[in-house]
Amino acid sequence: MCCWRSLAARWRPQFGGAAWQNNPGNSNQPTIPFGIPRRFIVKKSFWVVIILLLVLSAFPLASQAAPLTKLSWRAEYFDNPNLSGQPQLSIFEPRFGHDWGYGSPAPEIPVDHFSARFTRTMHFEKGTYLFLLTVDDGARVWIDGKLIIDAWSIGRKEQVKAKIRLDTTGDHEIQVAYFEHTGLASIQMEWVQLGGENDIVGAWKGEYFGNRNLAGTPVMTRQDSAINFDWNSGSPHPRVPRDNFSVRWTRSIYLAAGHYTFRVQHDDGMRVYIDDKIIYDSWFDQEVSYEVGIVPIKEGFRTLRVEFYDHVGNAVARFSIDGDPGDYTDTVPDPNEQATIVDNSDPGFMWYGPSPYAGRGGFGGDFVWTYNRSTTAVSVGKWMPSLPAAGNYEVFAYIPANRSTSRSATYRIQHFGRVAARTIDQNRYQDEFVSLGMYYFDARGNEFVTLQDNTGEGSGSTQLAFDAVKFVKR
CATH class of the missing domain: 2.60.120.260 (Galactose-binding domain-like)
Structure with missing residues (x-):
């Protein structure tokens, strides 16, 4: 009650002018303005006090609002x-x-x-x-x-x-x-x-559009555990047309600082972004294309975005990046990588043309080589694997340290009724396997890799080495 009295005692109506001069009987009390009853002033004072207390109770101190x-x-x-x-x-x-x-x-x-x-x-x-x-x-x-x-x-x-x-x-x-x-x-x-509650951990958010340019609202949105699709001439989903469609995949992952190798395979176009910065751009109609690139990445959570479109015909979209933590489950890589290897001394290797020269070193201790031709091929090496099952395989060619000076060695990969060409600079590598890309093989025994001696360089100016080819199931 003391608080009430104190507050009421301190609050008094304030009026100015002649209203304060009309009380000759009591000079210690404030006069009441002409025409305003005393009971009105008292009631008004009471309700103002009540309103002030309600306002204070509605807005407590910050220390009371949140610990x-x-x-x-x-x-x-x-x-x-x-x-x-x-x-x-x-x-x-x-x-x-x-x-x-x-x-x-x-x-x-x-x-x-x-x-x-x-x-x-x-x-x-x-x-x-x-x-x-x-x-x-x-x-x-x-x-x-x-x-x-x-x-x-x-x-x-x-x-x-x-x-x-x-x-x-x-x-x-x-x-x-x-x-x-x-x-x-x-x-x-x-x-x-x-x-979130219903999300697949580590999945890509896939937004599928009924046009080639990612325009408008997606006709379908879903979670894709990986970007690893070969729709052939079909459609990703009944709501998506079989031709003239596009997809945008996004995902945020934690990556340590370093240089990362990414791999793409697509038919038709594809673009890849990291934190909205484009690192790969191949946005045009094309047959199946496979590329490998290296990109520096700063440590932290990075947002990856992959965009793809299909015009007509076959549709293939694949993307991977080395060091991807997947669902962040710790796994120990298998040191004994299972692979099918065809060396130059194996029955699966065939030579067409004049006898090649023998080289010492390389995979298995030996290899063969020949001088290049400019335009018309004279010699061809062919590697035919015996693959255990159909599926995606990454193909590697072993490049020995010597007799491999051609800067334009074109390997042709015959797989699943298609032919893909991959040109590498043999002169850059020494005693190592070099990736030629990832391809789908049906493992029916009629798929192979060839290397011809026509490189477009001046005839006899460079040397091509023919050593082992490795097929790794992915």
């Missing part, structure tokens, strides 16, 4: 490396991540042998998330009390990954424990949602 634990991280710092005892410093920090170098978080914390605990409650949508931790020295991460990252050891760790599925939408508690041994001290963590 700090939901707006920032609670950081507790300890003067020992194992979170023992009471923290020497407890503060709220707006962002997560520190690089203290050779220093410490605060004067009361030593530069070595300290620890910290970071806690925050955050809103997450239902779905699958990828957490990435970089730390020097050690850390552990929990979500709702469940340990998802355990990197509690001395030494720097780069991009420790954990994939977690959150089955409910709402508030979830993140807790991070950290310790510093000696030397540099830092901790960084980020996360990204890989997929």
Whole structure:
């Protein structure tokens, strides 16, 4: 009641002019303006007080509206490396991540042998998330009390990954424990949602259009686990026409910094973008084309976009990039890659033309070679594999270190009733397999690779080497 009285006592109606001069009986009380009853002034004062109180109750202070634990991280710092005892410093920090170098978080914390605990409650949508931790020295991460990252050891760790599925939408508690041994001290963590409630983790978003130029609204949108399609003369879906259609695939993935090899195969046109920067452009009508390229990529989450169109006839769309984490499941590559190899001394290799020269070295210890011809072919080497099953195979040619000086060696790949040509500069390579592309083989025994001695260079000016050809199932 004292608050009410205090507020009411401080508030008084203010009127100016002659209205204040019409009260000769009591000079200590404010006069009432002419024509306004006293009961009206009292009632008006009461209702103004009520309105003010309602306004204040409707807008509480910021500290009452949202706890700090939901707006920032609670950081507790300890003067020992194992979170023992009471923290020497407890503060709220707006962002997560520190690089203290050779220093410490605060004067009361030593530069070595300290620890910290970071806690925050955050809103997450239902779905699958990828957490990435970089730390020097050690850390552990929990979500709702469940340990998802355990990197509690001395030494720097780069991009420790954990994939977690959150089955409910709402508030979830993140807790991070950290310790510093000696030397540099830092901790960084980020996360990204890989997929929503019904998404396929690591999938491409495919938008299919009923025209060749990605115009208008897609006639169909779906998730594609990979861009690896050979629709032949058919259609991707009953809602998509068999000719004159286009597709846009998009996907965000985490990639470490480095140079990445990407592979494309398409009929008709294709374009590839990374973070909206075009890295491959072949947007015109064409037969099946296979290309391999190398692109530098900065570390972080990169957005890949692949655009494709088909005019008429066959439709093929394939794209892959080395180092693609897929669904972010850790896998150990098979060191014994299964491949079908046809060497120059195997029954599957045939020679047509004058006898070639014998070369020492290369795959298996020997190879054959010949001088080039300018226009008309005189000699042809042919590799015919015995493939175990139909499917996509990447084809490689082995280039020995010597007798391989032609800069225009054209290999022709006969596969699935089609012929693809791939020209390479043999002079660039030394004792290594070089990719000629990925192709579909029906494995019926009538598919092969040939290399002719006509290169377009001056006759007898260069040498072509004929060594092993390898077929790797993809």
